Every structure is written in C-alpha cells, then in structure tokens.
Amino acid sequence: MYDNFPVLDVHGHVSVPPSANVLVLRMMATNTAIGSPIGQSAAGPAQVTEEEFRAAARKHIEVLDERNIDVQVIGPRPFMNLGWMEEHLLPAWASYVNDMIHQQCGFFPERFLGAAQLPQNSAAGDTTHCLDELNRCVDEYGFVAAYVSPDPAGRRTTPGMHEPYWYPLYERAQELGIPLIVHGTNSLDPRFRVVPHNYQLGFVTEQYLAGQFLAHGDVFERFPGLKVILCHCGGALDRFIATDTRHIAQKDLSNNLFYDTCAYDVHFLEAAIKQRGVAQLLFGTEAPGSGNAIRPETGRPSDDLVPVIDGFEFLSREDKIKIFHTNPATVIPALAKISR
DSSP states (O other): OBTTBOOEEEEEEOOOOGGGGHHHHHHHHHTOOOOOOTTSSSOTTTTOOHHHHHHHHHHHHHHHHHTTOOEEEEEOOGGGOOTTSOGGGHHHHHHHHHHHHHHHHHHSTTTEEEEEOOOOOTTSSSGGGGHHHHHHHHHTTOOOEEEEOSOTTSSSOSOOTTSGGGHHHHHHHHHHTOOEEEOOOOOOOGGGGGSTTTHHHHHHHHHHHHHHHHHHSSHHHHOTTOOEEESGGGSSOOOSOTTOTTTSOOOOOTTTEEEEOOOOSHHHHHHHHHHHOGGGEEOOOOOSSSOOSBOTTTSSBTTOHHHHHHTOTTSOHHHHHIIIIIHHHHHSHHHHHHTO
C-alpha cells in the first residue's frame, strides 16, 4: 500500500521452476510441437509437479511483499519469447507459457493478473495468426493484456509497429478493451555478442523505435480506443525539446500511449518521469527480474522502486498516487477490481 492506496505493478513476468522450460528445448531439438502438460494428470515431459510451480509462485509473492507491491500483471519472460524458432513451434510454446501464467494467477488470484504471450511470426503477412491465442487467453483465462515484441525474430525484419501488418491485432485488442504491452525480446545482431545478457540492448532499441513509430504514424487515428504500454520508460529518452516539430511528434497521445517506470538508475528514472509526464506513467518494476543488483546507498535491491519514487521531491503526493495506483487502474481496469 501507498498512502492507503494499493500499489499496482503493470510489469511482471511469470515465475516457474527452471526445469519447466525443458519442454521448449525438447520441441526445438525434435522440431516437433508438444502440447502443454499444464492441467494434465501426469507431470508432463519436463516432470514438473504442481507443487514445484506453486513454490516458484510463492517466492514471487515474497519478492512483491518485500517491495510493497499489492497486485502485479504477469506475462511471459521476454528473453524466453524465442520468436526466432521454427514457425510451426511458436503456437505450442505460446500456449504452454500462457497456461503457466494462468496457473500462477490461479494460485494467487488476489495478487496476479495475466498478460498473454502471442505466437508472433515476423514472416507472416500480418498479425491475424496471433488472434486465436489472444482470444483464448482473454475468453478462457480472463487475461487483461497481451505482450508484443516489436521484432520477435530478432533480425529487424518485422514491419514497424505503425504498419498494416499490425492492424488485425490492434483492431482485436481495441475490441477486447485490453492494452498491448510492448517489450523487446532477443536481438540476433552479431555485434551484440560482446555484451553479456545482450538481449537488454534489444529491449532498449526496439521499445524506443516502437514509440517513435507509433507517435509519428497514424495508428491511434485508425484505432482511437487502442492503449499501448511501452516498457522500461520507453527504452530510451528523447534528446530533443518537446516543441521541436522536426523530431518530436506533436500529438496528444495521453489516452493511448503509456510508459512504465521499470528503470533502476535513479537519474534515468527521474528524467523519464519528467519527460514522459505523470499522466502517462504506470508503476512497473519487473520484480522479480533483472533488478536484483543492490543499491550501495540503501542496501536494497534496485527494483525496490516504491521508496525511490516516493523520494522524488518534484512529485506531489497526488502525482505519486497516480503513478502507483490511479493510472495503472485506469489503463487496466481489472487492477482496480482485484485491489479493492
């Protein structure tokens, strides 16, 4: 809670036992799609029990409690999206991941809401191939959002997010009233190999490019009810002043385009909030995830962001409540219902 308001986190990822991912290794090794074992009487190819899944979810809850987070939207682990695998394997992998997300939400329905992984194929004619899984996750599982990667194949071959390729997905998300959460995945750029965990570079570049394409294109004119959340404050910040008409789109996107607060460097996060504006900021931490490095000045994990944002003196009490609670609950209304 923050000032008697539940803290709502829009950026979380499913927690599973490491052995649960053996299934995708077997699919890729045999080049054969394997059905999801979740909900079956047997433990399945990976021999993972429900209690092992439940134990991983409990540890996730402990992390949230330590960071004063009441409810979190959980989706796929983006670096495990594996959108470069053989296209006939993508639906089975997405289905299994979504079954694991739904299972974790079922273990702790008062703490988690689900966001779908989609079987994105960069080589497809458009995103129609994603709609069956999206519909399943919303209709059967009650998921409240869907993750999308701007370039799932990792080779910058996917059409930009302003292009018609994306329209079927945009239209259906608008009809369903759910936001799309834009998060980079892997990049297969060979230049990145010198950098450990180089998928993080893909996050920065692809999320920033997606924001630019959406802002300068006509997506929100075509789909005025569509809401998009860009992760990690949008990946990167603009270096031009807001009134620079040559470089900054002069549009009011306050009803359509949003950013989460998942940035751990205090200076970057402060600049992002000032540049993006409180009205378009949603609290997000990715905890547990890549923010487990300890801040030397506090001794706390870097993804413990409630005290960081609370410490920003340029924000009013009302601003902080908007970031922690009001804005997330407005963009994802189910958060308001579960947190009552």
